Amino acid sequence: MFPKFLILLFSFLLFGSSLARVVPAQNQHQEESGRGFILPRDDKGPAIEVFRDESVRPSEEVRKTAKAMDTWMWSALAKFDHEVTDEQMVQISEDAYASMVDRWEKEDIKGYGKPKVMTALRKGNEVYIASSAKGKNFIVYQKPDKKENGIHEHVPKSLAAALTACWNNAEGDKEHHTNDANCGEIMTAWAYFVEKSDGDNSEDVSLKGAKTVTWELALHKYKKDGQDVEERVGQIKPPCGNDNDGKWGCHSVVQELGIEAIPQETKGKPYDPPKELYQRELFGACKLKKQSN
Incomplete structure (x- = not known):
């Protein structure tokens, strides 16, 4: 029979070796615990990340006039080895x-600065990703007056032409895009035109054959055990300005650009990490953020 101190020593060593195996795994995911989302992670981090586009923010002087005068948008450009489904x-x-929600936590973003949607635009083996642009600093239209169709000169010509065509085709009183063209569909198209036009704002670049999809957390209300229940549910959001909205919006713009919206009933499936992950700033550079081996 072993002496008691040897049994205790053996037990202590066995317990310690178990901790050595478990603790690193716990620490690896400690950052994500307690959040509304668990990011898909491997040893290199999440396959898709988005980054705040600092180039769309107004000057610090403008931002000081009111918090709402800032612009909040997160984006990325993912390049794959093949076209994703x-x-x-x-x-x-x-x-x-x-990933955007994760950034809100890290960057201490409060309620007003949180965009409601995230859009992905596929053209070939590239996927352009962008949230809607949140804030009262207009980056597409020159004036907040919805009755005036003045579009900033910095908007790519092909995108500006599509917005103007939709304005001209709209029935009834002429007004801006229903969401002032701040939607993710507009931001991803903008990023594509900037990336492909080599800075000359060319009209020759086309998005015909591209596909787009937008993700949102929609508020669902229902009865449970006789009580009113509200729950946020992730789902595909169709382009705005459809027949039910009564105003024109991205539904018309994506058609004008030759883009097809992925059906709302489509379910997500896993994908291999992108070969390269960039941030394509609308007014800045295209910066490599991560590269797969």
């Missing part, structure tokens, strides 16, 4: 939304 596009948009 519609189902994988849905998962990419959902993962990008989760």
